[in-house]
Amino acid sequence: MEKKLLSGNEAAARGAWEAGVHVATAYPGTPSTEILENAAKYKEIYAQWSPNEKTAFEVALGAAIAGARSMVSMKHVGLNVAADPLFSASYTGVNGGFVIITADDPGMHSSQNEQDNRRYAKFAKIPLIEPSDSQEVKDFIKEAFEISEKFDTPVLFRLTTRISHSKGIVEVEDRKEVPLKEYKKIPEKYIILPAHARKRHYFVEERTQKLKEFANTTHLNRIEWGDRKLGIITSGISYVHAKEIFPNASYLKLGLSWPFPDKLLKEFVEGVERVIIIEENEPFIEEEVKFLGYNIDGKKFIPLVDELSPEVVRKGVLGEELERLPDGKGVKRPPQLCPGCPHIGIFYNLWRLRATVTGDIGCYTLGALPPYNAMDTTICMGASVTNAHGFDVARGWDFTKKTVAVIGDSTFVHSGITGLADIVYNKGNSTVIILDNRITAMTGHQFHPGSGKTAKGEETKRLDFEKLARAIGVEKVYRVDPHKLRESRKVLREAMSTKEPVVVLSERPCALLPEERKKAKQRPKKVVIPDKCKGEKCMGCIKLGCPALSMRDGKAYIEPLLCVGCDLCQQVCPFDAIVEEGQNG
Amino acid sequence: MANTKNIIISGVGGQGILTASEILALCAMEEGLDVKKSEVHGMSQRGGSVVSFVKFGEKVYSPLIEKGAGDVILAFEKAEALRWRGYLKKEGGVVIMNTLEIYPTTVSLGLDTYPENIEEEFKKFGVKTISIDAVKLSKEAGDPRTQNTVLLGVLSNFIDFSYDTWVKVIKFRVPPKTIDANLKAFELGRSIKE
Numbered sequence: 001m002e003k004k005l006l007s008g009n010e011a012a013a014r015g016a017w018e019a020g021v022h023v024a025t026a027y028p029g030t031p032s033t034e035i036l037e038n039a040a041k042y043k044e045i046y047a048q049w050s051p052n053e054k055t056a057f058e059v060a061l062g063a064a065i066a067g068a069r070s071m072v073s074m075k076h077v078g079l080n081v082a083a084d085p086l087f088s089a090s091y092t093g094v095n096g097g098f099v100i101i102t103a104d105d106p107g108m109h110s111s112q113n114e115q116d117n118r119r120y121a122k123f124a125k126i127p128l129i130e131p132s133d134s135q136e137v138k139d140f141i142k143e144a145f146e147i148s149e150k151f152d153t154p155v156l157f158r159l160t161t162r163i164s165h166s167k168g169i170v171e172v173e174d175r176k177e178v179p180l181k182e183y184k185k186i187p188e189k190y191i192i193l194p195a196h197a198r199k200r201h202y203f204v205e206e207r208t209q210k211l212k213e214f215a216n217t218t219h220l221n222r223i224e225w226g227d228r229k230l231g232i233i234t235s236g237i238s239y240v241h242a243k244e245i246f247p248n249a250s251y252l253k254l255g256l257s258w259p260f261p262d263k264l265l266k267e268f269v270e271g272v273e274r275v276i277i278i279e280e281n282e283p284f285i286e287e288e289v290k291f292l293g294y295n296i297d298g299k300k301f302i303p304l305v306d307e308l309s310p311e312v313v314r315k316g317v318l319g320e321e322l323e324r325l326p327d328g329k330g331v332k333r334p335p336q337l338c339p340g341c342p343h344i345g346i347f348y349n350l351w352r353l354r355a356t357v358t359g360d361i362g363c364y365t366l367g368a369l370p371p372y373n374a375m376d377t378t379i380c381m382g383a384s385v386t387n388a389h390g391f392d393v394a395r396g397w398d399f400t401k402k403t404v405a406v407i408g409d410s411t412f413v414h415s416g417i418t419g420l421a422d423i424v425y426n427k428g429n430s431t432v433i434i435l436d437n438r439i440t441a442m443t444g445h446q447f448h449p450g451s452g453k454t455a456k457g458e459e460t461k462r463l464d465f466e467k468l469a470r471a472i473g474v475e476k477v478y479r480v481d482p483h484k485l486r487e488s489r490k491v492l493r494e495a496m497s498t499k500e501p502v503v504v505l506s507e508r509p510c511a512l513l514p515e516e517r518k519k520a521k522q523r524p525k526k527v528v529i530p531d532k533c534k535g536e537k538c539m540g541c542i543k544l545g546c547p548a549l550s551m552r553d554g555k556a557y558i559e560p561l562l563c564v565g566c567d568l569c570q571q572v573c574p575f576d577a578i579v580e581e582g583q584n585g
Numbered sequence: 586m587a588n589t590k591n592i593i594i595s596g597v598g599g600q601g602i603l604t605a606s607e608i609l610a611l612c613a614m615e616e617g618l619d620v621k622k623s624e625v626h627g628m629s630q631r632g633g634s635v636v637s638f639v640k641f642g643e644k645v646y647s648p649l650i651e652k653g654a655g656d657v658i659l660a661f662e663k664a665e666a667l668r669w670r671g672y673l674k675k676e677g678g679v680v681i682m683n684t685l686e687i688y689p690t691t692v693s694l695g696l697d698t699y700p701e702n703i704e705e706e707f708k709k710f711g712v713k714t715i716s717i718d719a720v721k722l723s724k725e726a727g728d729p730r731t732q733n734t735v736l737l738g739v740l741s742n743f744i745d746f747s748y749d750t751w752v753k754v755i756k757f758r759v760p761p762k763t764i765d766a767n768l769k770a771f772e773l774g775r776s777i778k779e
Contacts (some may be wrong), residue, residue: 005607005614005622031625109625133621133648166623166648167607169614243646310651324653325678325710328670332697333597333634333689542694550690 001171008163011134011170012073012101013038015141020178021045022068022096025056027414028443029075030110031164032103036073037446040455044175049446049455052381052414053078057085057100061154064098065190067181069145073101076117081381081415083120086154090124091200092190093152093207095181097145103159106280107307110442112361112380114305116282121156121258125204127211128258129157129220130236134168140255143220145178147256151207151214160280162237162307212259220255223268231272233265233285233296237308242278244310245317260288269294276301276317280308337366339548340520340564342437342508345482346406348544348572349489350374355404355496358387360416362408363442364435371545375406382407382415388430389423397429401497404504405432410440410448413463417472423501424473431495431502434465435482437510445513469503476502483508485571511564523565524580530555532577541569541578589642590744591650593669596661597687598633601733604758605659606637608737611754612746613641623648634665659740661719661733662687663703673712680707681739683719683732715739715779722773728763731770738774 006014012035016024024047026036040047050056053074060072074082079102086100102120105111121128129144131137137159144155188196215221227248234242235254242251252268254261269275277286277298286298301316302308315321337344347367350357351374359365359375360383368375377387388405407416412434423430440446447453452462466477476498480488488506495502509516533555541549541556548562549569556577558569570578592609596602606622613620624637638650655673660666660682673680682703691697700706707714719735726735734755741751751771759767 003614005610005620161625162623162648165625166621167610168621168645168648169619240646241649244651247646309649310647311653314651322651322653323675325670325673325675325712328667328706329700330634330668331664331689331699332691334691335633336690547690550688551694 001173004170004172005167006134006138006170007034007165007167008131008134008137008159009034009103009165010038011137012141012157012159013042014170014172015138016071016099017042017045018138018173018175019097019142019145020069020176021071021145022180023060023063023070024048024073025050025060025070026073027051027053027056027078028440028446029078029103030443031105031161032073032075032078032101032159033443033446034164035101035103036455039071047455049448051449053082054085057082057089061085061089061098064094064096065092065183066095067183068096069178070096071099071101073103075111076102076104076115077111077113077380078102079117079120086120087124088192089154090126090204091192091197093203094148094154095183096178097148098154099141099144099148099157100154101157101159103161103164105161107161109161112378114281116284117156117158118257118284119282121158122284124156125208126154126156127151127256129155130255130257131159131163132236132239132253132255133163134166134170136255137163138170138172140220147214151211153207153211158236160237208259212262215256215259215261216263218256221261221264222253222255223264223271224251224253225271226250228271229273231268231275232278233268233275233289233298234278235285236280238279241308241310241313245313254285257285258288260285260292262292265289265292265294269296278302278313278317281305334369335366336369336547337363337545338511339546339562340511340516340566342482342506342511343367343435344544344546344568345485345488346433346435346506347372347374348568349485349492350404350406351543352489353492353496354402356391356399356402358384358391358403358405360384360405360407360411362411362435364406364408367406371543381411382419385412385416385419385430385432386422388432389419389426389428392428392430393426397499400429401499403430404492404496405430407432407434408441409434409436409438409450409465412465413449417468420469420474420501420503421472428501429499431492431498431504433492433504433506436465436505436507439510439513441510441512445510465503465505474501474503476500477505478502479505479507481508482506483566483568485568511566520564520566524582525560525563525565526558526567526569526578527581527584528556528558529577529579529584532575534575534577538574540572540574544568544572589640589645591655592639592740593636593650593655593658593672594639594661595634595636595658595665595669596683597665598635600635600661601730602635602637602661605733605737606639608754608758609639609740610641611758612750613639615750615754616746618642619645621645621648634668636669657681657740657743659736661685661736664700667700667703667706670707679713679715679743681715681717681736683736684716685720715777717774717777719774723770726766726770726773728766728770731763731766734759734767734770735774738771739777741771741775742778
């Protein structure tokens with residue numbers, strides 16, 4: 001059999017392809033993004049980026065009801081956005097198999113919270129599958145589609161950052177074509193009117209009982225008998241961390257962890273002297289076990305907070321650490337906006353204007369950090385727009401005229417449009433800046449409805465932000481180039497002091513897009529003329545927060561490896577000390 | 586597991602760390618071993634601290650290296666060697682470091698200091714420490730982007746893979762136009778034993 005070195009996300013796409021999946025949808029979000037990126041590479045799979053997780057979910061569910069094997073993937077907080085259709089889908093069930101991948105982020109490497117989406121499976125009463133490595137991701141995805149069709153249920157498939165982004169050896173197989181299932185109009189199943197839903201709830205409870213029996217017998221759940229002195233109940237990534245520290249213990253290894261396999265648990269507990277639970281974050285397994293009447297501990301040893309690792313398991317369970325060298329001093333390398341980033345211009349100006357800024361989710365959240373410190377709130381996708389309106393209704397015009405909402409193009413399409421309608425409808429006066437860089441940048445450049453390209457790279461219509469804002473009822477719409485500092489500052493000032501809803505479209509493509517990089521290569525870099533630079537007395541250019549700029553020997557210095565030749569620093573230098581290379585005499 | 590080799594590859598975003606760790610992992614697979622490699626992508630961008638763990642042996646469980654279990658730190662930048670010292674074994678660990686120093690803006694602005702005497706910080710604990718100028722050697726190989734392959738060449742002396750495996754995987758994994766420069770870079774690194 002052919003072997004490949006695959007990440008968990010690559011393995012998920014491969015498994016879906018092998019399982020005969022026809023439709024895959026997603027909204028990008030770390031650590032889930034590469035699942036759809038890889039699914040889109042298979043010609044047999046129709047793959048699309050959706051404006052948000054809710055629409056992605058509903059498209060995939062629609063395809064499943066229509067008879068296709070379908071998959072939707074998202075990061076953990078994305079499932080909050082898609083929670084509404086999730087709970088309905090549990091009642092409707094499926095036709096073609098339907099798998100929902102949630103990629104959770106223990107340790108919050110790139111997320112705003114550490115929510116444990118295993119709870120969604122129990123909440124929505126659908127089966128939960130948790131693989132432990134890339135091979136299991138690929139194998140279990142195929143099982144997930146079988147389970148979905150056999151039990152007429154969506155399946156929640158849970159990855160975590162360490163599974164999504166770690167690579168391991170995977171034995172790959174060929175695709176098995178699965179023809180579309182016949183579509184039948186069944187109103188009492190697919191229309192969840194109260195009268196139908198009441199009946200469907202009985203179906204859901206019966207399904208859960210059947211799944212519980214299945215959980216006791218499926219090979220996804222297994223007992224590994226080893227040394228009977230210690231038994232460990234675990235699932236997902238926690239299993240491999242536990243095996244690292246206790247290679248010889250006995251294991252109850254859960255791959256289908258909800259509904260909980262009660263009989264298997266009984267057999268395991270009776271077969272070992274001492275049992276503990278090792279699980280990352282929430283006590284999900286522990287609560288199930290305690291509910292079944294077993295006084296088995298887990299969170300007594302393993303912290304609720306932060307990512308699990310072999311050393312945390314060793315310390316938590318054995319109270320010891322490996323002998324090792326002392327930690328070394330690291331030098332701080334905080335995340336920064338990139339050289340030439342369009343957002344630099346906006347945040348420099350917002351800092352100059354001392355604005356109150358309701359922020360949003362994207363690269364531009366870095367505007368919250370020094371040197372700008374130009375952000376007051378960041379809550380979730382789209383909340384910048386509505387938070388600004390909240391400030392307005394609470395504190396009135398004198399406050400609102402100093403307040404702006406800042407939101408990226410992709411985030412605006414995701415969840416900002418309804419917020420803008422809220423402002424206009426309720427006679428608000430907020431200013432909303434849409435940072436349009438043409439791409440979902442932070443997750444690594446995925447197209448969205450404002451990009452003009454599909455997930456497969458085909459040309460498509462581009463959403464027109466100005467027309468959209470005007471259609472919602474915004475009468476004042478300005479367009480600015482954020483790299484024209486003085487001009488855009490003037491527009492911002494005017495927008496903020498206008499007592500009506502205003503949209504400022506800040507338009508400049510992400511500096512990391514290939515065509516922008518090409519332009520940067522052709523542009524001459526900037527250099528500092530030390531004699532003209534006033535150094536620490538000024539620091540005007542340093543306040544731009546450009547990573548290429550620093551102070552060296554008391555003068556400003558531009559790192560040539562980083563400089564992209566934009567002229568932001570030239571614009572802010574009051575002493576003409578910054579020039580194009582070759583013009584410094 | 587006791588017979589697993591644990592390699593920590595560290596540096597700064599944009600230095601080719603992920604390509605290097607991929608080559609190492611593919612070599613292990615080519616040798617018929619089990620292998621896992623782990624890094625986190627996302628918020629880390631150009632200029633940020635990057636680390637990749639590569640583990641190989643008969644059977645590898647966790648993709649994470651336990652603190653105190655590391656066999657080798659292969660650092661593409663000096664301070665990024667020191668940051669991971671706590672992951673090295675107490676006895677028998679090796680550090681291979683590029684002498685390149687990349688100063689972040691936090692240092693320029695006086696918000697942080699760049700660590701000093703980094704070699705000494707390892708040697709005083711009896712760690713075998715190899716410092717090489719990979720920038721210079723990569724230029725000698727004909728392409729400054731081959732720094733990561735120079736460093737893999739040095740690492741190859743501490744790993745029991747056949748020479749042919751390395752050459753095969755490098756040829757397979759690097760851009761076709763750069764194969765010759767990369768193979769030369771590998772040789773230059775491999776010739777450094779101390």
